[in-house]
Amino acid sequence: MKRFKIALVSFSLVVAISCENSDDTDVNVGENQLLIHTAFESSSFLGTHEGLNNPEYTNSEAFEEVAYPYTYHFNNYVFVSPNFYGDVVKRYRLDETGNLTTDGQMVMEENSFPSNIYFTSETKAYISLKDKAKVVVFNPTTLEMTGEIDLLGTEYAIGTDNNPDPGAIIERDGKLFIALQQNNSFATSENGAYVLVVDESSLTIEKMISDTRLDWVGRPGMQETFTLAENGDIYVYCLGSFGYVQGQHHGFLRIKNGETEFDPGYVFNMTDLGIDGVEGGVTSHVNQAYYDGGNTMYVTAKAPALALDQDFFRERPFYSLKLDLINKTAEKLDIPLTNFYSGDITKLDEQLIFSVSSETAVGLYSYDLGTGQPSSTPGITVDGDPIYVMAIK
Amino acid sequence: MNEYTRNTRNKHHSLFVLGFIICFQITVAQEKAKYKLVIMDYESQLPVVGAHILSLDSTVLAVSDVEGLVWLNLDFGSHFMVSAIGYETATIQMENELHLIGLIPNSLELGEVEVKAKRQHKEEVLDKINLFPVSVIDIQRLKNRATNLNEVLSREAGTIIRNTGGLGSASTISLRGLEGNRVAIFLDGSPVNYTDGSFTLNDLPINLVERVEIYKGIIPAELGAPGIGGAVNIITKHIDHDYIDINYMVQSYNTHSGSFIYKKVINPTFELGFGGFLNYADNDYTMLSPFQPGLEIQRTHDRYESYGLGLAPKFNHVWFDEVRFELAYYTNYKEIQGIQQNIRHAHTHSQILQIEAEIEKEHFFSENLSFTYRMIAPIMWSSLVDTSLYRYDFSGDRFISPTGRGELGFYPNRSENLQQDFQHIVNFKYVPAKNHALNLNAVLRFSKNRPDDPLANEFAGQNITTFPADLGSNVTNLSYEFKSSHGKFSTQAGLSYYYFTTNGRNSNILGVGNVEQEQITYSVSRLGQNLSASYFFTTDLLFKAGFQHAYRLPAPNELYGDGLLQIAAPALRPEQSYNYTLGIMYEHRYSALRDLKVGLNLFHMDLTDMIQLRGNGVTTAFTNVGQARIQGIELEAKYDITENLYSFFNATYQEVRDSQESRPGTVGVKNPTFELRLPHIPWFFANYGLEYHLDNWLGTDTQTRVYYENQYVHEFFYEFELSANQDRSIPSAWTHHLGVEHSVWNDKLSCGLELRNITNELVINNFNNPLPGRTFRIKLRYTTF
Structure with missing residues (x-):
């Protein structure tokens, strides 16, 4: 997912991700503990909330954004990338009480589809311009753009088009790993998984690595596309064209610590994984994810048996799952099924928070990591579907 | 509506309420000329057959035929009487080329109404006699004006035309x-908004149109098409004598439009009409980019051309009273103007060939039965062409298309879509x-809808466009009408x-991989009702009320998807609505040339199962998700301040609010948008106008008119109003327009000038789609009528 939740994991390896991004970061946030982004038909609304102390969230003071943006939290900033609905990336500032104020913007190229943002420090970040086949380097403090990687018309584009569709990014050991989504429509991709390896200091492309076991690296906007485990391995989520293309698979590949190739000995094929308690037994893709360390990842994933994709309100095909990335297992959690506009996960005070839009309630459910028990009702009801929830404390 | 009919010796004036209020003046020939009368029953609107036209000394001059039609050779300004058994005799002064005379039955004792009956015009008959809430715009009164159909409709209370650009x-x-x-949109009573949208109302020059009927909330049975919000019926010009009408208009942004009509009555049983029109526009206005702050964009890829031709032979009194054929051809070409990106090559073009036949007969095997049948068979070809290997930015830089080919989507297009329609409309009145x-x-x-795009299919490596669909529908209405004897x-x-039944293929992208697409058959039937009534409290005060329970059947594009991102939705239910209207009309005549007319309408609608396109950020689908309550009020007033100065005003306040207490698809979960205004819908707008008219100011048989009009539309939001920090809205716009018309030779040759949006106000009525600013027009017209 789009925020810097990866940083919430408190494993401090030799990752270039700065410590400011982690859960231990000294963020001067007081009262409000959660960032909540709700989705409506034509717009979305970004606001903050006190947390579980206050059982109700409304959008009355929220900031209006495009309908389905990608939202990223970094230090005291919140960045909103407009997806294909616009060219302007907005920045908000969180004050000491966790209130938001607008705080600048970056105007990207025309019709560029600004999507994933990845922060390496207070002075350096990367943003993918999917439809321009570019990755732009910028300073998240000054909002100055300082460089770019142009992939348009290069040999890294697979299929009939000229765009490898850059998406999620991660940096490890001085190398950038850039997801190449290789889309051949908005919802489908060429077969295979592709990642570009770039020298971080010179922005020189070293190579493109690929794998045929899974397909389409990255859920658009989802930063957990790349998950850096404590041992330095990178787990790479592949979307499998949302399950729309027969023969494609979703799940995880791995790039081991110190390597710049996919690990041939590892694949977590979730498409073919039978999961007890999931209608139809299988899932088609992951909607949102949260890595909690110890090779454990929590995700919301769609069961195609519950979805015709004809009514995004009434259809609620997303299960909450706990994944063991090493043993390649999935366990269904007792969180209500949720719809297309929700299903995000964050961590607050040793509890996971799941955003849910179910048949009986819309809001934030908590999941006690100690007992493994979820709340029976939402601790916070939310006006509007909570597409994103992030801990800002 | 309003009309001035005058000459230098005798002046008459009439203002009529419900229709749109635009002054218009006709000066008629002062020498002997041929005039046309249509004699109608004031109550039923049926022709009065055998009515005698008498001179003041009771000499019979003519007798009306089965259509109530009479041609008279009389001196302008002379008086005559109209007499028919069972009706009050009316005395009329010859002052118009065309008189529509509503005779009052003997039993109707309404004093002043008799006076009105002498000078009834067709619109007033429709306004007052029609039981439904209807506004009638007499386009003939605007025939010299430099304007277009959309702008004419936009002046009407309760009506807004929402554009995304220029012509x-x-x-x-x-x-x-x-x-x-x-x-529902109708052209001469035939539904037109079921097509692929190739033809737009603005293609039709106003000089080809006789009048526009706007039915608000309740659609009359004889139109017979599903629609829940009302209907607009464009009635084209059908004049039963020889004439020529030709006009041409030029305006800013290299916009040209023109039309001509030639009508010849070969003999009493055969007439031939021929006409055509053209439109051309570069639409090269500048706008501020809604996506790139500070970027000014000149629209350089927004050219539009359209052409139409029609041939209409008509036979009279060949057992059927009237047998009419029409052969029409229409073609257009439209470049696609980008707003978020600079599109330079993609365009659409389409052609329509339409054959139409209509037969009418009063006294169809019975004195009391009338019959009308119409057959319409259009064939439509449309194409989207998007094959560019390059894309462009607004600075002019060119780069290879990221998708390989095409500027718009993931695939290039060279579509070849075919749609064939066959409509039958039958009406019996007993x-x-x-x-x-x-x-x-x-x-x-x-x-039959046969879309195809081999290029896109080839590029995608699978079928993404060829999803044929067939559709059949029937709307049958039975109505009973009663009028009291008084x-x-x-x-x-x-x-x-x-x-409604339809058969097509599910274009769900779940079938990617050349999987056989599922065949979907969808059928649905519903029963609706309506009830209307009107009552004259006095001859000046009319009250109307109406109720309708109506349905709108899903359109094929809503059911089947688009083969890519829009998923098929075969389980859609029809939208339904309960509509209630109340109206009061008051007219007070101060003198022959001064009127005050005031109309007040209240309306209430409850809509359920509203069909909306919803997306999840990846794919979209139509779904029955909405429920709304609409309540509103329209106020209209028209007043002759002096004999030469006319004014009008109308205002509409409407609350279109979400009436769904619980979120759709939940068990009692609070709906956060309950009772909020539905987004992206104007909720307050008003029009005001002043007109000064003079006869013979610049010579004999000349007319001059100067008018000023303005329109105000209040700000409305793009999304539900949920937050104090909401800034995505359509700003308020107050636009001002100034025009002048001058005609000579008894209105045969005229020139109209108009300056629209004088202050160059930023006007947007669809989010992120700025409209042209200040616009200048000139129109020349010649007619023999």
Whole structure:
């Protein structure tokens, strides 16, 4: 997912991700503990909330954004990338009480589809311009753009088009790993998984690595596309064209610590994984994810048996799952099924928070990591579907 | 509506309420000329056959035929009488080329109404006698004006035209808060908004149009098409004598439009009409980019061309009273203007060939039965061409297309879409007794849609476009109408049966991989009702009320998806609405040339199962998700301040609010948008106008008119108003327009000038789609009529 939740994991390896991004970061946030982004038909609304102390969230003071943006939290900033609905990336500032104020913007190229943002420090970040086949380097403090990687018309584009569709990014050991989504429509991709390896200091492309076991690296906007485990391995989520293309698979590949190739000995094929308690037994893709360390990842994933994709309100095909990335297992959690506009996960005070839009309630459910028990009702009801929830404390 | 009819010796003036209020003046020939009269029953609108036209000394001059039609050679300004058995005799002064005379039955004792009956015009007959809430715009009164149909409609209370650009751009009629497929559009009574949208209302020059009827909330049975928000019926010009009408208009942004009509009455049983029009626009206005702050964009890829030709032979009195054929051809070409990106090559073009036949007969095997049948068979070809290997930015830089080819989507396009329609409209009207009438109307429609795009399919490596669909529908209406013997009270009750069946392929992208697409058959039937009534409290004060339970059947594009991102939705239910209207009209005549007219309308609609396109950020689908309550008020006033100075005002306040207490698809979960205004719908707008008119100011037989009009539309939001920090809105716009018309030779040659949006106000009525600013026009017109 789009925020810097990866940083919430408190494993401090030799990752270039700065410590400011982690859960231990000294963020001067007081009262409000959660960032909540709700989705409506034509717009979305970004606001903050006190947390579980206050059982109700409304959008009355929220900031209006495009309908389905990608939202990223970094230090005291919140960045909103407009997806294909616009060219302007907005920045908000969180004050000491966790209130938001607008705080600048970056105007990207025309019709560029600004999507994933990845922060390496207070002075350096990367943003993918999917439809321009570019990755732009910028300073998240000054909002100055300082460089770019142009992939348009290069040999890294697979299929009939000229765009490898850059998406999620991660940096490890001085190398950038850039997801190449290789889309051949908005919802489908060429077969295979592709990642570009770039020298971080010179922005020189070293190579493109690929794998045929899974397909389409990255859920658009989802930063957990790349998950850096404590041992330095990178787990790479592949979307499998949302399950729309027969023969494609979703799940995880791995790039081991110190390597710049996919690990041939590892694949977590979730498409073919039978999961007890999931209608139809299988899932088609992951909607949102949260890595909690110890090779454990929590995700919301769609069961195609519950979805015709004809009514995004009434259809609620997303299960909450706990994944063991090493043993390649999935366990269904007792969180209500949720719809297309929700299903995000964050961590607050040793509890996971799941955003849910179910048949009986819309809001934030908590999941006690100690007992493994979820709340029976939402601790916070939310006006509007909570597409994103992030801990800002 | 309003009309001035005058000459230098005798001046008459009439203002009529419900229609749109635009002054217009006709000066008629002062020498002997041929005039046309249509004699009608004031109550039923039926022709009065055998009415005697008498001179003041009771010499019989002529007798009306089966259509109530009479041609007279008389001196302008002379008086004559109209007498018919069972009716009050009316004395008329010859002052118009065309008189529509509503004779009052003997039993109707309404004093002043008799005076009005002498000078009834067709619009007033429609306004007052029609039981439904209707506004009638007499386009003939605007025939010299440099304007277009969309602008004429936009001046009407309760109506807003929502454009995305200049001439040729997508536009929808918003009527009492509803728009799109919810407002049925008819051309001469035939539904036109079921096509692929190739033809837009603005293609039709106003000089080809006789009048526009706007039915608000309740659609009369005889139109026989599903629609829940009302209907707009464009009536084209049908004049039963020789004439030529030719006009040409030039305006800013290299915009040209023109039309011509030639009509010849070969003999009493055969007439031939021929006409055509053209539109051309570069639409090269500048706008501020809504996506790139500070970027000024000149629209350089927004050219639009359209051409139409029609041939209409008509036979009279060949057992049927009238047999009419029409062969029409239409073609257009439209470049696609980008707003978020600079599109330079993609365009669409389409052609329509239409054959139409209509037969009418009064006294169809019975004195009391009339019959009308119409067949319409259009064939439509449309194409999207998007094959560029390059894309461009607004600075002019070119780069290879990221998708490999094409500027718009993931695949290039060179589509070849074919749509064939076959419509039958049958109407029987039976009048068993003087005060009673039964009407049976049926509209049958068969349609084949054959989209294809081999290039896109080839590029995608699978079928993404070839999803044929067939459609059949029937809307049958049965209505009963009663008018009291004293003529003050009228009522109508009707039942409507809707049936819809369609067969097509599910274009769900779940089938990616050349999987055989699922065949979907969808059928649905519904029964609706309506009830209307009107009552004259006094001759000046009319009260109307109406109720309709109506349905809108899903459109094929809503059911089948687009083969890519829009998923098929075969389980859609029809939208339904309960509509209630109340109206009061008051007219006070101060003198022959000064009137005050005031109309007040209240409306209430409850909509359920609203069909909306919803997305999840990846794919979209139509779904029955909405429920709304619409309540509103329209106020209209028209007043002759002096004999030469006319003014009008109308204002519409409408609350279109979400009436769904619980979120759709939940068990009692609070709906956060409950009672909030539905987004992206104007909720307050008003029009005001002043007109000064003078005769013979610049010579004999000349007319001059100067007018000023303005329109105000209040700010409305793009999304539900949920937050204090909401800034995505359509700003308020107050636009001012100034025009002048001058005609010579008794209105045969005229020139109109108009300056629109004098202050160059930023006008947007669809989010992120700025419209042209200040616009200048000039129009020349010549007619023999």
